[in-house]
Amino acid sequence: MKKYTLLLFILGLLTNMNVSTLAVSETYYSTTYLLVNRDTGAILEQLNDERLIHPASLTKIMTTFVALEMMDENQLNDTYTLTHDIFYDLVSLDASVAGFDAGETVKIVDILYGIMLPSGADATRAIANYISGSEDAFVRLMNQKAHELGLENTHFENTSGLDHPNHLTTAHDLRIILEAALKNSTFKRIFAASEYQSSPTNFKESGYTWVDKNLEFANGVDPQNPLTGTKSGYTELAGSALASTATVNGSSYMLISSGAPYNPFDFYNVQDALKFYGSIARDSNVSQKNNQQTTEPPITKINEPRKTELFSANLFFLIGSLTTVIGFMIYLISKVFKDA
Known part of the structure; x- marks a missing residue:
């Protein structure tokens, strides 16, 4: 029971994570570096x-x-x-x-x-x-x-x-x-x-x-x-x-x-x-x-997120949240029966 509870709990946490945090950031081989804009002197x-x-x-x-x-x-x-x-x-x-x-x-x-x-x-x-x-x-x-x-x-x-x-x-x-x-x-x-x-x-x-x-x-x-x-x-x-x-x-x-x-x-x-x-x-x-984009005439239409994309994102978040709650409830119930 504990194994399944832990699995549901972890799954819920992962589901709720912003997808961008899962992306691997660009890494470099060098352990020391300094990148500079020579025209402005700015360190980038x-x-x-x-x-x-x-x-x-x-x-x-x-x-x-x-x-x-x-x-x-x-x-x-x-x-x-x-x-x-x-x-x-x-x-x-x-x-x-x-x-x-x-x-x-x-x-x-x-x-x-x-x-x-x-x-x-x-x-x-x-x-x-x-x-x-x-x-x-x-x-x-x-x-x-x-x-x-x-x-x-x-x-x-x-x-x-x-x-x-x-x-x-x-x-x-x-x-x-x-x-x-x-x-x-x-x-x-x-x-x-x-x-x-x-x-x-x-x-x-x-x-x-x-x-x-x-x-x-x-x-x-x-x-x-x-x-x-x-x-x-x-x-x-x-x-x-x-x-x-x-x-x-x-x-x-x-x-x-x-x-x-x-x-x-x-x-x-x-x-x-x-x-x-x-x-x-x-x-x-x-x-x-x-x-x-900022210099285009004000009448230019800005594309809005599609409803299907919003619905999918909200549904994804809802499933993650429910999974987390259910996992935590199962953990509490199993603990109560064990203590009893």
């Missing part, structure tokens, strides 16, 4: 955006930005010969590389693209040596820039984003770094590049061809995807991260995310970005339709 979505995180290769946004600030545009055509010390531990650290070799002479602009598109740690060390003579000296410039930007929760220990207990930032700070970097026209061009062909080197006559795999994946999912630039990263401590910009219905947006699972084929960080920007597009379309 956020989760743990001020929590300390490991930035992984999103570090390279600051590396490239600082490098560009430390030289003039003419230096982009200079060359630098990569030294052996750049490569000594990159394999053991499982660092991503652009593909350069010790002794290879490469244009500075190609090194910068090698930082951002293939996310090369060999390239970050090369530019650090070119600018400052060593990675440690260049990292001091990165931390100085973080201080100038007023970032109280950001500290760098290397140029590439390899995990380190003190190599930390927040989504909030990464947004500020990327916004500042995008004011530099060369950085903006590199960040937006979907593909790049480098100049020939003394080791590689055909040069290097690099592709933004994030944009490539997004285009495969949706050829009309709104992404206008990306930089991704992954380490064990950071998870899969992404900094991206997009244009939706004529407005510019930015998303910083991290903590998504990593899979070289599924691009969970990019999937999250497409979800976020897709939700903006849907909300914008709904808003436009509502605006159109």
Whole structure:
């Protein structure tokens, strides 16, 4: 008897639930994110955006930005010969590389693209040596820039984003770094590049061809995807991260995310970005339709709910309520007989 009573009671509760509460809300893989309207500065979505995180290769946004600030545009055509010390531990650290070799002479602009598109740690060390003579000296410039930007929760220990207990930032700070970097026209061009062909080197006559795999994946999912630039990263401590910009219905947006699972084929960080920007597009379309409705002449007839729909909804609610009451009454009666 108790089993049937409990079943009726639960059924009644479920029947009375608003159907919308049963719908699964849109979820994201990332555990930290910050979505911003760049035109207005409004924060649209956020989760743990001020929590300390490991930035992984999103570090390279600051590396490239600082490098560009430390030289003039003419230096982009200079060359630098990569030294052996750049490569000594990159394999053991499982660092991503652009593909350069010790002794290879490469244009500075190609090194910068090698930082951002293939996310090369060999390239970050090369530019650090070119600018400052060593990675440690260049990292001091990165931390100085973080201080100038007023970032109280950001500290760098290397140029590439390899995990380190003190190599930390927040989504909030990464947004500020990327916004500042995008004011530099060369950085903006590199960040937006979907593909790049480098100049020939003394080791590689055909040069290097690099592709933004994030944009490539997004285009495969949706050829009309709104992404206008990306930089991704992954380490064990950071998870899969992404900094991206997009244009939706004529407005510019930015998303910083991290903590998504990593899979070289599924691009969970990019999937999250497409979800976020897709939700903006849907909300914008709904808003436009509502605006159109409100500006229509007053004589326009507004469709009312059909009586059959109202009757079905009321009947559904009535059945649920009766089921709940009957279940509770059976429970009371069974309790009385048991006590008797």
